[in-house]
Amino acid sequence: MGSNSINWFKFASPTSFFPVAGRLARWFAVLAAPLAAAGLWLGLVVAPTDAQQGDAYRIIFIHVPAAWMSMFIYLVMAAWCAASLTLNARLSAMMAQALAPTGALFTVIALWTGALWGRPAWGTYWAWDARMTSELILLFLYLGYMALRHAIDEPRRADRASAVLALVGAVNVPIIYFSVKWWNTLHQGATVSLTAAPKMASIMLTAMLLMTFAAWFYAIAVAMVRVRAIILERERRTSWAGAFVGAAR
Amino acid sequence: MSEAAAQPPIERGGWPGVAWALRRDLRLALRSKAELGVQLLFYIVVVTLFPLGVGADPTLLRALGPGVLWVAALLASLLSLPRLFAADFADGTLEQIALSPYPLPALISGKILAHWLTTGVPLAALSPLLALQFGLGGSELLALAAGLILGTPTLSLLGAIGAALTLGLRAGGALLALLILPLYVPILIFGAGAVEASRAGLAAGGELSVLGAALLVAAIGAPLASAAAVRIALD
């Protein structure tokens, strides 16, 4: 990107990141919309009906991107938490704080759509399969993070405590996933194969990719708006905030 | 004034720190034996609730038994966790402990060890007796007790992280449960799984090994994470 390298640390302070976040929010929102439209068009209209599952399989165009994003956001959140602990940076903690609700939302969407897909696909809304059960536990991890933040009044203690929690959670996610998988094979036997995604015609893959990128850009846009709110909330007492509001944009 | 040339604080070793905290916390815990008794009683009551809820059909109880006994053990551990830090935090002793020359993770390990000896061990010892109520027998009882002996230290270790993170917060107990129970899930799965394996006639060695491995990892990681959490709470 040209010979002048970006001084990233310039943006490490909440006040200088604030306008950047605003621009990022706008850009990613603008990008997310057509991606979603294209993905939905391909997935709902163009993609052929599946031989085994009929049109019910079309739920995957929401379910799979949502599940991927729920996990991806948790990792990104944990990375910001690690940064906030090692760099002692307020903004890193604010980024984690901004991402959590969106990550939790995607988890809820994944669970809801998974249940609605489960009913036509293998007869029951909730089959206690490894992926859905792990997804549910992931929701608990998100909610725990948000609850801990909320319970601590002092912002810096909240930053650090929830960062430790998120990192402990991140380390445990694979452990939890593999235990649940083991538990599931133990109790289900080899009866139903619950990896029932239809053989992917390329058009289905394209639709899923489009929706995944749409979800990703949406998440960034929302997180950027939320982090701006958080910056204003937490930097309220500085004269900067007053000046910003005075310039009212 | 004496210029008090900055003397480096006398650093004490890790193992003496563990021993010091262990002795102290054991002494304190044994002073309130009633509290320990109440914890055990809670375990018994919770275990008794399940048959009352699902009916006394022996086949059903046999199937539920391992899970019920383990879930009750998790809840009993959870209930006893605040004991680790709350009292010391309230009267300022925890701050003193954090300032002591012993490394904080070592001191916390000693505390956790004391917690386990007064919570997990009695639980594991009592469990075969309660398991009889569910019609478990022979090798199942052994697998249950062995699993609990291996698993309860990990419950104390992981729980210590949660207890340290939630020090002094209003939300307290319920928040601690929300934070810790997801982390407990693997222990539950393999602990109950060990009993079911021995029921099926297989050796429970695999499940018990997993519990052992989890214990080793937790024994190293949890005191470090707890120490970080304690310092965060004290700052």
Next chain:
Amino acid sequence: MSLAEFFAMGGYGFYVWGSYTMTVVLVAIEIVAVRKRFRAARMAAQPGENAG
């Protein structure tokens, strides 16, 4: 596919549209909520609020 077929989704309309509708609703709620939060934060950061 006709419009009627589109809505019916081969008989699975309840599941497919139940999924898509809930997603749209949740996303809409999040967008509204986050913008509300931003506006509230901006209001609260008015110069009058600063104790100086």
